[in-house]
Structures are given as C-alpha cells and as structure tokens.
Amino acid sequence: MKKDLDLSRRTFMKIASVLGVGAAGCPLSALMLPESALAADMVPLRLYSPHLQKGYNVELFVGSQWNENALLVCHYLMKDWRKNILVPCDRKLYAALYVIQRKFGIPDPINIFSGYRSAETNAMLRQQSIARNGGRATAESPAVNSQHIQAKAVDFMLPGVPPLTVSKYVQTLGLGGTGNYPTFTHMDTRGEPARWGRGL
Numbered sequence: 001m002k003k004d005l006d007l008s009r010r011t012f013m014k015i016a017s018v019l020g021v022g023a024a025g026c027p028l029s030a031l032m033l034p035e036s037a038l039a040a041d042m043v044p045l046r047l048y049s050p051h052l053q054k055g056y057n058v059e060l061f062v063g064s065q066w067n068e069n070a071l072l073v074c075h076y077l078m079k080d081w082r083k084n085i086l087v088p089c090d091r092k093l094y095a096a097l098y099v100i101q102r103k104f105g106i107p108d109p110i111n112i113f114s115g116y117r118s119a120e121t122n123a124m125l126r127q128q129s130i131a132r133n134g135g136r137a138t139a140e141s142p143a144v145n146s147q148h149i150q151a152k153a154v155d156f157m158l159p160g161v162p163p164l165t166v167s168k169y170v171q172t173l174g175l176g177g178t179g180n181y182p183t184f185t186h187m188d189t190r191g192e193p194a195r196w197g198r199g200l
Helices: 009-018 035-039 068-077 091-104 119-132 163-173
Strands: 045-049 054-058 110-114 153-157 177-180 185-188 194-196
Touching: 045 068, 045 091, 054 068, 068 091, 091 110, 091 153, 091 163, 091 185, 163 177, 163 185
Parallel strands: 045 110, 177 194
Antiparallel strands: 045 054, 110 153, 153 185, 177 185
16 A cells, blocks of 8 residues: 555554455456556546545556555545445446546546445435425436445546536446536446436
8 A cells, every 4th residue: 555545554454344355357448448548657546535534545556457455445435424334336436537537637636425325325315305306306316226325336526627527528438327417427337328417
C-alpha cells in the first residue's frame, strides 16, 4: 500500500477483517475498453467520500492485475455510511471510474456520494423521494430492486465537469444503467442498457 493512502494499519486491518477479495484478471480488458486505456501509463485513482470526509489516492492495478489493498480502500469509501455496512462492490465500477478519470483529466478526486446501500437504507431513501414528490415515485426515486443493494452501482461527481457530460460518456462504456441527475451521475453494472434523466 502506498504512503499517500494515509490509511492507518488499524483502519486497514479493520477493513480487511470484513472483506475477502479474491484474485481476478485484467479489469480493463474485461470492460472491453479502448486500447489507449490499456496502454496508458497507470496513475492513481483519486476518490473522496464527502459523507465519510475521507479521500485516498489508490494504485488500482499492479500491472494487469488488481491491487488487493486498493480494493479494500475502494470498498470502504463505497460502504453504506448510514448503517456502517461495508461489502465488496463490483470491481468494474472501479475500473470504469479509473477510465472516466483519465478521460476528463480532472486534477481533483472523484466524489463518491453513494455506493453500496443496505435494503433498509434504500427503502428509506425511496420513501423520502416519494414524500418529496407528492406521494408518487418518479424516475429519480430509488428503485425497489436498486443496483446499489447489489453493490453494483455508484453515484458520483467529477468536480468541474457537468453531470450530463459525464453521463453521456458513461453510456459509451456499455456497463448497464446510466442516470443523469442535477448534481451527480449514476452508473451501474447490471449488464443490459438502461438510462434515465434529462438529456439522456
């Protein structure tokens, strides 16, 4: 683990005790991303969680393999912070965030607003959304079977880049669902294409 992660051994051991992360092949190849992404010099993935008020620069890959320590940090930043529940999230999300970071060349960290959600947290957010919309669900209300519950979704924002611009690029990755919101982009790895939000 690199020093710039600024992650104490105690914190790392606590995360590691919760997770068991197995080996996997090259995530960029699995995403079928452009050759330029595969050939590019690797740089740290910069992530920040406003809810946890924590941010880390992680070396996501070691050669063509996943950096297991970096995955632990990513899962930590994607946890259900309301319930303090941490589970392994789909690695394709991290590979995609890495490619998105390179695509837009942003100097500041990607802001992670929501990753994994427990069923209880998701239900609470859905009820709040319905209440705000006069007792009805909208396209922006969390789905009952949200991909967040499956640890296959992330809501994020790139500082200085309009969410619609990011959302349109996410669509080109072909991972699954893309949602455009006023202040963030939703991305999930459900497989089949889905999109919602103004401009998509």
